[in-house]
Amino acid sequence: MTDALLPWRAEFPILETCTYLVSHSLGAMPREARTQATRFLDAWDTRGVRAWSEGWWQTSRETGDMLAPLLGVPAGSVTMVQNVSVAQSVIVSGLDFTGPRRRxxxxxxxxxxxxxxxxxxxxxxxxxxxxxxxxxLTQPAEAWRPLIDDRTALVCCSLVLFRSSSITDVAPILERARAVGAPVVLDVYQATGTIPLNLTALGVEFAVGGSVKWLCGGPGAGYLYVRPDVAATLAPAATGWAAHARPFDFETGAIVYADGGERFASGTPNVAAWTIAQAGYRIVNAIGVGAIRDKSLRQTRRILEHARARGWRLRTPDEDARRGGTVTIDVPDSARVAADLIARDVIIDHRPNAGIRMAPHFYTTDEEIDHALAVMDEVTANHR
Structure with missing residues (x-):
């Protein structure tokens, strides 16, 4: 069959050196990432401190606005941060745990x-x-309901679980949270770039994620979405000078928060990482996540069927609607099997209490999948 996405392979040099099935952990680097890094370095080299006023200071907004369509949110509502730990810290620092809502x-x-x-x-x-x-492996919605009540200050829910790639049915969770007035932060790290998202339609108050995985954006480019009507109501304690309404006035004392996404910034912007991340964002936007999802479902099904035929234990849902972009296979001595696969240039990873995680992306060929599975056949036979 004709694969319309394969022309994008040429943009990812590492694909010429190995069978790369680990985009759920670290997406392959686009060629343009090097160009973007050089763009940053050239500005630093030739413009020095002037680079701040000539574009660096706007990098968070510029990068967040490139990501916004992939999240299904309006421009100006995504704040770039270092990672999800920072994003979650900003959110929780804006909550009050001295009253009845502490959960x-x-x-x-x-x-x-x-x-x-x-x-x-x-x-x-x-x-x-x-x-x-x-x-x-899964987080059924019915398990959430009795725990979300009028004592709840925040509900955190991962849309796709990292070990099993199971998709959480978030609609009943959101419905319950709204009924008791509890805000929800949706962790979309394992979804963005491989599953179409419309966070505006979902109505979540917050979302967090990063660029390391399916977005092929590299490390250091986390993101925080705050629903626009919620943003102005929050005063996060985890903050910094970049969140001030007038950062270059260098006013001392309590912060005067900026409007919009800048309100949730912290210290000096991570310009280099965010500039580099734009390369992956451009490609994923150009392809369209819908097309990526269609291919992902087809190729993960190919892996599932092979594993099932071998009698390997699957730790990922079979149903398309419940499966993210990864297939987790638990075979005997799986950690050593994973190490042997990597030694043979089949790049996957292993997680405790899960198994071997294997993930095709838009740049993966069917032949690569078949090769990886053939190597796994040999390796598992050797471990019997």
Missing amino acids: IVTPRLDFPTNHYVFEGWRRHGADVVYVESPDG
Whole structure:
């Protein structure tokens, strides 16, 4: 069959050196990323401090606005930050844990950084409550309902779970949270760039994520979305001079918050990382996430069927509507199998209590998938 997305392969040099099936962890680097890095370095080299007023200071807004269509949110509502830990810290620092609403509800299967940030707020009065999973793979909506009530200050929900690639049915969770007046932060790290999103339609108050994975944007380019009508009501304690309404007046004392997305900035902008991330954003926007999702479902199905035929244990949902862009396969001695695959230039990764994570992206060929699975056949046979 003709694959209309494969011409984009030429933009990713690493694909010529190995079978790269790890975009759920670190997306391949676009050629333009090097150009973007040089653009930043040239400005620093030739313009020096003048670069701040000639574009650097606007990098967060410029980069966030490139990301906004992929999230389905308006321009000006996405703030670039260093990573999700920073984004979650900004959100939770704007909440009040001295009143009756002290509860943070988050899934046990969430990425650990969310747990670490929220647990730190226990010292300020927060009560962190975990939604347990019945199978270690999914977070059914019915498990959330009894934990979200009028004591809830924040609900955190990952749209796609990082170990299993299971998609959470967020609609009932959002409905319950709205009924009790609790805001929701949706972690879309494992979704953005491979699953179409419309956060405006969902109505979530917050969303967080990063560019390392499906966006092919590299590290250091996290993002925070705050719904525009919510933004002006928050006064985050985790802040910095870039969030001031008049940062270059260097006013001392309490901060006067900026309007819009700048309100949630912190210190000196991470100009280099955000400039580099734009290369991946341009490509994903040009292709369209709908086309990426269609190909992803077809190719992850190819992996699932091969694994099932071999009797390998699957740790990812079979149904298309419940599966993100990754397939997790748990075979005996999976950590060593993963190491052997990588040694043979089949680049995947391994997670404890999950198994081998394998993820095609828009630049992956069917032949690469078949090769990776053939190598896995050989490696697993050697480990019997």
